[in-house]
Amino acid sequence: MVNEVSPACRGRMRGFSLAEVLVAVAIMAVIILALFGLVTAGVRQVYGGKKMTEASTITESAMQRANINKPQDLLDGVNTDTSKSITWSKVAPGAVSTDVTPAAETGTTVPITTRNAWRTLLVNSELPATSAHPAKLTVTMTARPAGQNFGNASMVQIIVETEWWEWGTRQRRVRLQTLNLRVVPS
Numbered sequence: 139m140v141n142e143v144s145p146a147c148r149g150r151m152r153g154f155s156l157a158e159v160l161v162a163v164a165i166m167a168v169i170i171l172a173l174f175g176l177v178t179a180g181v182r183q184v185y186g187g188k189k190m191t192e193a194s195t196i197t198e199s200a201m202q203r204a205n206i207n208k209p210q211d212l213l214d215g216v217n218t219d220t221s222k223s224i225t226w227s228k229v230a231p232g233a234v235s236t237d238v239t240p241a242a243e244t245g246t247t248v249p250i251t252t253r254n255a256w257r258t259l260l261v262n263s264e265l266p267a268t269s270a271h272p273a274k275l276t277v278t279m280t281a282r283p284a285g286q287n288f289g290n291a292s293m294v295q296i297i298v299e300t301e302w303w304e305w306g307t308r309q310r311r312v313r314l315q316t317l318n319l320r321v322v323p324s
Contacts, residue, residue: 185304186310189265189304189310192265193265193300193310193312194300196263196275196300197299197312197313198314200256200259200277200300201314203252203255204277204279205296207252208320209279209294210279210294212252213253213277213279215288216288217288217289218287219287220280220281220286221278221279221280221281222279224240224276225274226238226239226240226256226274226275226276227274228260229267229269230269231264231267233262237261238257238261240257242254242257256275256277260275265300266303266304266306268303268306270306271302271309274302275298276297276298276299276300276301277296277297277298278296278297278299279295279297281294282317291320292320293317293320294318295315295318296318297313297315298313299314300312300313
């Protein structure tokens with residue numbers, strides 16, 4: 139006994155044509171590619187947010203240390219200086235101390251231990267760094283108002299800046315600044 143399909147049923151059991159299948163596959167491919175692009179963009183945003191948070195933490199930590207002591211002493215400034223600055227550069231990823239310049243200083247004075255602590259913040263960071271695009275931490279102190287020096291200024295402006303390159307193509311920066319009010323000797 140052979141199962142034969144009646145001519146009336148044959149019309150209802152018809153499958154999809156090759157053209158219909160190809161159109162359906164093409165639509166699915168476009169949807170999958172769009173979703174893949176969204177996931178990739180999301181991963182990049184999360185990565186960028188993580189690095190921005192890390193840089194903000196480094197910058198905030200350095201700023202807190204700068205506000206504890208007489209600012210210009212931390213950068214070996216003398217009373218006749220109007221501004222002092224120091225920049226540390228990290229040229230490779232990872233926590234290798236030799237990849238950050240200038241080198242750590244030897245000594246136990248407060249300015250030296252503070253500068254070494256600032257340097258360590260950059261050494262231990264996971265900010266992307268290459269020799270072409272180093273990660274940097276800069277601390278700058280300037281006597282204010284303009285025209286004053288550290289010996290007679292009523293304020294010292296402190297600027298702490300962390301820079302790095304995201305994906306090697308986009309420079310990013312976190313910058314904090316404050317004014318440190320001081321008592322001027324009479």
